[in-house]
Amino acid sequence: xxxxxxxxxxxxxxxxxxxxxxxxxxxxxxxxxxxxxxxxxxxxxxxxxxxxxxxxxxxxxxxxxxxxxxxxxxxxxxxxxxxxxxxxxxxxxxxxxxxxxxxxxxxxxxxxxxxxxxxxxxxxxxxxxxxxxxxxxxxxxxxxxxxxxxxxxxxxxxxxxxxxxxxxxxxxxxxxxxxxxxxxxxxxxxxxxxxxxxxxxxxxxxxxxxxxxxxxxxxxxxxxxxxxxxxxxxxxxxxxxxxxxxxxxxxxxxxxxxxxxxxxxxxxxxxxxxxxxxxxxxxxxxxxxxxxxxxxxxxxxxxxxxxxxxxxxxxxxxxxxxxxxxxxxxxxxxxxx
Amino acid sequence: xxxxxxxxxxxxxxxxxxxxxxxxxxxxxxxxxxxxxxxxxxxxxxxxxxxxxxxxxxxxxxxxxxxxxxxxxxxxxxxxxxxxxxxxxxxxxxxxxxxxxxxxxxxxxxxxxxxxxxxxxxxxxxxxxxxxxxxxxxxxxxxxxxxxxxxxxxxxxxxxxxxxxxxxxxxxxxxxxxxxxxxxxxxxxxxxxxxxxxxxxxxxxxxxxxxxxxxxxxxxxxxxxxxxxxxxxxxxxxxxxxxxxxxxxxxxxxxxxxxxxxxxxxxxxxxxxxxxxxxxxxxxxxxxxxxxxxxxxxxxxxxxxxxxxxxxxxxxxxxxxxxxxxxxxxxxxxxxx
DNA sequence: CTGTTAGCGCTTTCAC
DNA sequence: GTGAAAGCGCTAACAG
Numbered sequence: 020x021x022x023x024x025x026x027x028x029x030x031x032x033x034x035x036x037x038x039x040x041x042x043x044x045x046x047x048x049x050x051x052x053x054x055x056x057x058x059x060x061x062x063x064x065x066x067x068x069x070x071x072x073x074x075x076x077x078x079x080x081x082x083x084x085x086x087x088x089x090x091x092x093x094x095x096x097x098x099x100x101x102x103x104x105x106x107x108x109x110x111x112x113x114x115x116x117x118x119x120x121x122x123x124x125x126x127x128x129x130x131x132x133x134x135x136x137x138x139x140x141x142x143x144x145x146x147x148x149x150x151x152x153x154x155x156x157x158x159x160x161x162x163x164x165x166x167x168x169x170x171x172x173x174x175x176x177x178x179x180x181x182x183x184x185x186x187x188x189x190x191x192x193x194x195x196x197x198x199x200x201x202x203x204x205x206x207x208x209x210x211x212x213x214x215x216x217x218x219x220x221x222x223x224x225x226x227x228x229x230x231x232x233x234x235x236x237x238x239x240x241x242x243x244x245x246x247x248x249x250x251x252x253x254x255x256x257x258x259x260x261x262x263x264x265x266x267x268x269x270x271x272x273x274x275x276x277x278x279x280x281x282x283x284x285x286x287x288x289x290x291x292x293x294x295x296x297x298x299x300x301x302x303x304x305x306x307x308x309x310x311x312x313x314x315x316x317x318x319x320x321x322x323x324x325x326x327x328x329x330x331x332x333x334x335x336x337x338x339x340x341x342x343x344x345x346x347x348x349x350x351x352x353x354x355x356x
Numbered sequence: 357x358x359x360x361x362x363x364x365x366x367x368x369x370x371x372x373x374x375x376x377x378x379x380x381x382x383x384x385x386x387x388x389x390x391x392x393x394x395x396x397x398x399x400x401x402x403x404x405x406x407x408x409x410x411x412x413x414x415x416x417x418x419x420x421x422x423x424x425x426x427x428x429x430x431x432x433x434x435x436x437x438x439x440x441x442x443x444x445x446x447x448x449x450x451x452x453x454x455x456x457x458x459x460x461x462x463x464x465x466x467x468x469x470x471x472x473x474x475x476x477x478x479x480x481x482x483x484x485x486x487x488x489x490x491x492x493x494x495x496x497x498x499x500x501x502x503x504x505x506x507x508x509x510x511x512x513x514x515x516x517x518x519x520x521x522x523x524x525x526x527x528x529x530x531x532x533x534x535x536x537x538x539x540x541x542x543x544x545x546x547x548x549x550x551x552x553x554x555x556x557x558x559x560x561x562x563x564x565x566x567x568x569x570x571x572x573x574x575x576x577x578x579x580x581x582x583x584x585x586x587x588x589x590x591x592x593x594x595x596x597x598x599x600x601x602x603x604x605x606x607x608x609x610x611x612x613x614x615x616x617x618x619x620x621x622x623x624x625x626x627x628x629x630x631x632x633x634x635x636x637x638x639x640x641x642x643x644x645x646x647x648x649x650x651x652x653x654x655x656x657x658x659x660x661x662x663x664x665x666x667x668x669x670x671x672x673x674x675x676x677x678x679x680x681x682x683x684x685x686x687x688x689x690x691x692x693x
Numbered sequence: 694c695t696g697t698t699a700g701c702g703c704t705t706t707c708a709c
Numbered sequence: 710g711t712g713a714a715a716g717c718g719c720t721a722a723c724a725g
Contacts, residue, residue: 024474024499024702026701026702026703027702027703027704028702028703036711036712037711037712037713038702038703038704038712039703039704039705039711039712039713039714040710040711040712042703042704042705043704043705043710043711046704050710050711051710051711052710052711055710055711067495067498069472069473069474070473070702070703071473071474071701071702071703072473072474072475073410073413073414073419073474073475073701073702074414074474074701074702074703074704074717075702075703075704076410076717077410077411077414077701077702077703077716077717077718077719078702078703078704078705078716078717079703079704079717080717082410084453084475091439092429092435092438092439093432093435093436093439095430098429098430098435099430101429101454102428102429102430102456102458105454105455105456109455109466114453114455114470114475115453115454115455116421116451116452116453116454117438117442117452117453117454118442118446118451118452119439119442121439129446133451135406136406136407136408136409137361137406137408137409137410137411137718138409138410138421138451158404161404162361245637245640245641271637271641274641275641277643278641278643281643282643300430300582300608300638301637301638301641303582304582304608304611304612304615304638304641304642305641305642305643306614306615306618306619306642306643361718363717363718363719364718364719364720365718365719373695373696374695374696374697375696375718375719375720376695376696376697376698376719376720376721377694377695377696379718379719379720379721380694380695380720380721383720387694387695388694388695389694389695392694392695407718407719408717408718408719410717410718411701411717411718411719411720412718412719412720413701414700414701414702414703414717414718414719415700415701415718415719415720415721416701416719416720417701474702
């Protein structure tokens, strides 16, 4: 933000006309003569004139900047969401400001504080795992700044949300295994204090019941990282429990399970089938390729941003909307009989 | 950016004093009486007053916002860099605006254009693979906006850079293979219009020469994605050329090569050793685990942001600085004899 | 100790 | 068809 920017004043001075005329000429205002417009535009191009976004923001009370509060960018899913957000933002003249909470409550609050300084027109939020107090979100409501929650929503706040149909995704994945003839299906489950973990477990349970498969509680194991999957899978094998497949809460966990299975001499999918969740890039890279559930992250980002723009530009208030995005089962080698 | 924000004027009106007094009171200016300060601060707290960042930016000619132009956030490495950038930015009161080029030249130019609207104090850039024309970068120089390049720099622009010692990393990786007794080492090389691709190739070449290994040009193949590695590795095998190891420009390419090798019945590392670059999460998940070169992404982000802040706040011009970050060879199963 | 004024860059009434 | 003036929110020089 150094001083060398050309302003409307500079052009006006050089042409011996007033700033207001220049402003109008640049916006092709009908009152201005063709000749003046020509002169102004010529000079603007020559000096690479760009309207000063900050001055515009101050004047218009709109910055065309939106804020994103997101747990951790380093997950493929979240970075896909950001790409979707950016896609729609760019297409509509918005810029995107990003702040990570790193799943830490205090950082989330700090991120929201920063966004309350008047610079943003609206905010997209995915709530951190730690968060149980929602006052920092209320501040946006007070200021009249629209919020759209994505992926991780909060019931206590009246706002739009775009979320994944985790239940259905897990249901499809489990039913797929059953259709392939599997019955002793292990589930490596996510944390049960979060909806996402609950919904995926519930989808698994429902699919089992609907298909008359006996549920063995011992096959439902809390495990949601690559590292813990290495440990838990080995324990599972050594436990002597019979199982013919594993459905995991995410792809990293599946990759860990897969690795340990192979190292113990199991054939995948012949002996044990493996299904992940998320359609992370990794699912294509492991050998055999991993059956998984596609989470439309990019799509989610797009929808969330579209909804936010709708809120920012709406004239009359409308009730909050929840958009549920469908998942898609992607069958690959790790489960194909 | 709705209207409900409390301003200095509002507080002044309610207290029957002037806006300037309020402004001064809020900054604890020595001229203002304790009583007035108390009154002002009380009201400010009561109404949740926050200084309007946009007005401040316009006034100070500094926004405390920086821009980041980055190829693709969805790579673990780049998102680590962003985390590093954010870490330092937050600690110093800066906000971060992100724009992805998706390795597309036109999008990179568009991203730069947007950042030229006066909203940013400085910019961090990692150049897209496609970029061969650098005029859009020059615009920042003209406007007096400092640039720091990270990871993918450009010789044609005089600016700070924080880069990985790609040459040394590639040298170490290659020498490691040689020490393991490999001689016919394939290199899947990155684009040669980027320093990063050049340096990694050069490191490979130097290590070969230093160790008296004959260089076979046919074993140097342009290939830098998972998908292309699937194709190129198969072609390589079918070509009948003899090789005993592959060193790739990144881990995804290594993962692709690994997959095809295994599918063709090769044992890794017994028949063919594979070494990647980047220490992506994937390198641990594939089977066997992948020997790779650690790139300190988070560190890079921090250093780049620190350097940018130095530029933004510097009083007298100083010559450009290049910071070279050391890599570390991580030996895993894919190359251990 | 506090108020007035001017101005950051831009637009938009209102006036001629 | 064009200009002058006011104001978005804030601050700093200048006056008292």
